[in-house]
Amino acid sequence: MQANHDTHIVQIALPVPLRRAFDYRVPAGEKPPQLGQLVLANFANRDMAGVVVGFGPSSELEATKIKNYQQTLPSKFKLPAELLTLCQWLSDYYLHPLGEVLQSSIPPYLRQGKALPENNYWQLSREGKGLNHDALKRSPKQQQILRYLLEHGYFDSEQRKQLDFSASTIKALEQKGLLERTDTEPEQKQAQARVSELLKQKALELNGEQQAAVDAVRFHHFACYLLHGATGSGKTEVYLQLSERALRAGQQVLVLVPEIGLSPQTVQRFRQRFNVPLIELHSGVSEAQRARNWLQALDGSAQIIIGTRLAALSPLKHAGLIIVDEEHDLAYKQQDGLRYSARDLSIYRANQLKIPIVLGSATPSLESLKQALDKKYHHLVLKQRASGSAAPLLQCLDLRDQNMHAGLSQAALGAIRSCLERGEQALVFQNRRGYAAVQLCHHCGWMSECPRCSASMTLHSRPARLHCHHCDWRSRVYQSCPNCQQSQLESRGVGTEQLEQALQQSFPETPVLRVDRDSSRSKKSFADKLAQVQSGQACVLVGTQMLAKGHHFPNLKLVIVTDADQGFFSSDFRGMERMGQLLMQVAGRAGREGSRGLVLLQSHRPDHPLLQLLCQRGYYSFARHLLSERLHNELPPYSFSAQFRAESKRAENASALLETLRSAYSRLYPPSQEHSLLGPMPSSMEKIQDRYRFQLSVKANKRSTLKSIVKALVDELEQSALSKRVRWSLDIDPLETA
Ligand code: ADP
Numbered sequence: 033m034q035a036n037h038d039t040h041i042v043q044i045a046l047p048v049p050l051r052r053a054f055d056y057r058v059p060a061g062e063k064p065p066q067l068g069q070l071v072l073a074n075f076a077n078r079d080m081a082g083v084v085v086g087f088g089p090s091s092e093l094e095a096t097k098i099k100n101y102q103q104t105l106p107s108k109f110k111l112p113a114e115l116l117t118l119c120q121w122l123s124d125y126y127l128h129p130l131g132e133v134l135q136s137s138i139p140p141y142l143r144q145g146k147a148l149p150e151n152n153y154w155q156l157s158r159e160g161k162g163l164n165h166d167a168l169k170r171s172p173k174q175q176q177i178l179r180y181l182l183e184h185g186y187f188d189s190e191q192r193k194q195l196d197f198s199a200s201t202i203k204a205l206e207q208k209g210l211l212e213r214t215d216t217e218p219e220q221k222q223a224q225a226r227v228s229e230l231l232k233q234k235a236l237e238l239n240g241e242q243q244a245a246v247d248a249v250r251f252h253h254f255a256c257y258l259l260h261g262a263t264g265s266g267k268t269e270v271y272l273q274l275s276e277r278a279l280r281a282g283q284q285v286l287v288l289v290p291e292i293g294l295s296p297q298t299v300q301r302f303r304q305r306f307n308v309p310l311i312e313l314h315s316g317v318s319e320a321q322r323a324r325n326w327l328q329a330l331d332g333s334a335q336i337i338i339g340t341r342l343a344a345l346s347p348l349k350h351a352g353l354i355i356v357d358e359e360h361d362l363a364y365k366q367q368d369g370l371r372y373s374a375r376d377l378s379i380y381r382a383n384q385l386k387i388p389i390v391l392g393s394a395t396p397s398l399e400s401l402k403q404a405l406d407k408k409y410h411h412l413v414l415k416q417r418a419s420g421s422a423a424p425l426l427q428c429l430d431l432r433d434q435n436m437h438a439g440l441s442q443a444a445l446g447a448i449r450s451c452l453e454r455g456e457q458a459l460v461f462q463n464r465r466g467y468a469a470v471q472l473c474h475h476c477g478w479m480s481e482c483p484r485c486s487a488s489m490t491l492h493s494r495p496a497r498l499h500c501h502h503c504d505w506r507s508r509v510y511q512s513c514p515n516c517q518q519s520q521l522e523s524r525g526v527g528t529e530q531l532e533q534a535l536q537q538s539f540p541e542t543p544v545l546r547v548d549r550d551s552s553r554s555k556k557s558f559a560d561k562l563a564q565v566q567s568g569q570a571c572v573l574v575g576t577q578m579l580a581k582g583h584h585f586p587n588l589k590l591v592i593v594t595d596a597d598q599g600f601f602s603s604d605f606r607g608m609e610r611m612g613q614l615l616m617q618v619a620g621r622a623g624r625e626g627s628r629g630l631v632l633l634q635s636h637r638p639d640h641p642l643l644q645l646l647c648q649r650g651y652y653s654f655a656r657h658l659l660s661e662r663l664h665n666e667l668p669p670y671s672f673s674a675q676f677r678a679e680s681k682r683a684e685n686a687s688a689l690l691e692t693l694r695s696a697y698s699r700l701y702p703p704s705q706e707h708s709l710l711g712p713m714p715s716s717m718e719k720i721q722d723r724y725r726f727q728l729s730v731k732a733n734k735r736s737t738l739k740s741i742v743k744a745l746v747d748e749l750e751q752s753a754l755s756k757r758v759r760w761s762l763d764i765d766p767l768e769t770a
């Protein structure tokens with residue numbers, strides 16, 4: 033190989049499922065590209081955009097056989113070295129092809145080199161700002177825009193579409209001189225004009241615990257802080273004041289939240305507090321806007337970046353602080369393709385950047401708690417609620433031999449009644465939407481099963497249907513049994529719709545509000561319901577997980593959990609941890625202001641030691657107990673695991689593919705205490721959408737051991753002819769092992 037060829041040969045990572053980069057030659061007349069630039073290359077007869085990840089030949093391929101790539105893509109950016117390194121780490125850690133990792137790190141608009149559509153902003157002119165809400169009566173459409181702007185300040189081209197403001201109405205307002213159009217974001221203009229005024233709103237005076245937490249964090253160094261504070265203890269205020277420090281030093285702050293729809297308050301509180309450009313990165317932002325936002329994070333003009341999992345890969349020009357709110361949340365782990373954990377990635381990233389990272393939660397994951405107990409993370413604890421109100425009281429309600437009414441015991445109904453009589457609000461938590469889990473024939477035992485999945489079809493009443501929540505299959509509701517034609521059908525497993533109806537019958541005078549994915553398809557109806565609850569009027573809320581997180585309802589005093597036993601039935605060793613987290617999250621909605629809240633857990637095993645521990649001593653004691661069990665059983669976080677999954681329309685193919693891994697493992701590794709293999713075996717949902725699913729887990733006492741075994745097995749898989757016909761995936765540090 034001749035040395036002078038090197039600068040003309042570049043290594044390109046292409047979005048293909050192969051775990052390597054490819055050598056191409058710089059086309060004649062083009063300048064050699066830079067690291068991180070996008071180029072267009074032909075691969076297997078397709079043109080695709082790839083990222084330059086190195087120079088010089090990476091393989092022994094004869095230099096003359098190396099093809100030219102087409103061209104360097106004209107784009108406004110190149111991937112910064114830091115992101116390139118981050119993607120390389122992801123590719124290495126999760127054993128995922130680098131090209132695909134890079135692909136998912138760049139917003140679609142930018143990686144295809146598309147030009148961004150122009151964005152416009154509209155705000156009221158000086159004259160417009162002088163009008164009040166009731167002006168422009170004669171044109172309701174104009175008045176609607178006026179009112180929106182008086183409240184929100186401005187809207188842009190995309191919001192305009194969403195809000196359905198017509199071009200002609202806007203034009204009319206422009207002609208009247210009431211509306212102005214610009215091409216830069218108005219708030220940003222303001223912020224640039226007044227950089228000296230960082231705060232829009234005064235910071236709260238911290239209590240002692242909060243102050244200690246803020247003071248503990250050292251900037252310009254890597255350290256991981258676990259901010260462990262009960263719901264309502266003021267973690268968000270700590271995030272805000274830490275962010276203020278970073279912003280004052282001219283640095284950017286990256287804030288991750290699990291799901292944007294469930295934490296709009298967090299975004300709002302950052303917006304209300306700071307006078308600096310803030311951008312959002314999540315799936316609710318349109319692709320064009322995501323690309324714009326991403327570029328602002330890259331050039332440093334955006335100073336606060338808030339987003340979901342995908343924002344963990346946002347570029348940062350002057351990174352100063354990373355915050356991961358609700359760090360225990362499952363949503364941080366991607367469940368397909370590149371199965372990365374945004375939390376774990378962020379910790380690695382903070383380390384590379386030499387900046388602090390704060391993981392916040394009322395119910396930390398056992399992984400993070402262990403690190404804190406081992407003194408690898410700083411454990412910052414907030415014990416008191418910031419509002420001064422006491423933590424809610426948790427009690428079990430014994431369900432054994434009780435008369436039940438739509439899943440509620442008499443004691444639970446009685447508690448709701450007295451709560452309403454005091455003019456307070458109650459929440460009934462039921463983590464199953466629909467009317468009932470299944471339709472059932474009491475005569476012959478027929479059940480409404482999904483024809484495509486090993487799961488039952490949920491019965492819904494409005495609109496009436498049977499619906500598979502795993503594959504979306506729908507069918508009509510049966511009036512009589514399709515098997516024996518004899519009898520009327522019954523239902524089992526109460527869902528939120530049934531609860532709503534039953535509660536409305538029991539309390540005909542009181543509003544009963546149901547919040548779940550079915551009732552909240554429209555953002556507006558969700559917002560309307562939340563507003564109604566916030567107003568404080570006595571009511572009963574019925575809902576799923578959607579209600580468990582984040583919300584602050586001042587007059588909510590009672591929480592009923594209809595079924596606290598789910599963790600006991602879980603086949604996953606993380607079942608109990610999840611149950612504890614969920615119960616504490618839901619419980620955290622009760623009594624956030626004023627008098628103490630009450631949380632009633634309906635259970636058939638009210639004396640279970642773990643449930644008792646949770647009720648009496650709280651999450652920390654509960655979690656430490658679970659950790660000691662994990663240690664005893666050598667389960668994560670005291671061991672490391674990976675899971676191979678295979679699925680196919682033919683069950684024997686899926687299991688055969690994993691069987692080849694088992695034999696490779698036995699061939700390559702003599703039996704040892706250090707590692708083990710479990711499977712292949714059917715997944716807990718054996719069939720989804722007519723595909724059979726199998727799994728195989730690898731466990732090791734050291735991460736390095738796990739990695740070398742998994743690598744060897746992946747090589748084996750790629751050699752196997754079956755792997756072309758069977759869909760397989762690899763999950764490192766899986767969250768669900770059942
Ligand atoms: P968390 O994020 O831990 O759930 P929040 O930050 O939302 O808690 O705080 C709960 C409530 O307490 C909020 O209404 C917040 O404004 C208020 N709060 C937080 N810190 C203080 C403080 N130092 N003084 C007064 N009120 C506070």
Ligand code: ZN
Pocket residue numbers: 473474475476477478513514515516517518519
């Ligand atoms: Zn029947």
Ligand code: ZN
Pocket residue numbers: 482483484485487500501502503504505720721
């Ligand atoms: Zn199905």
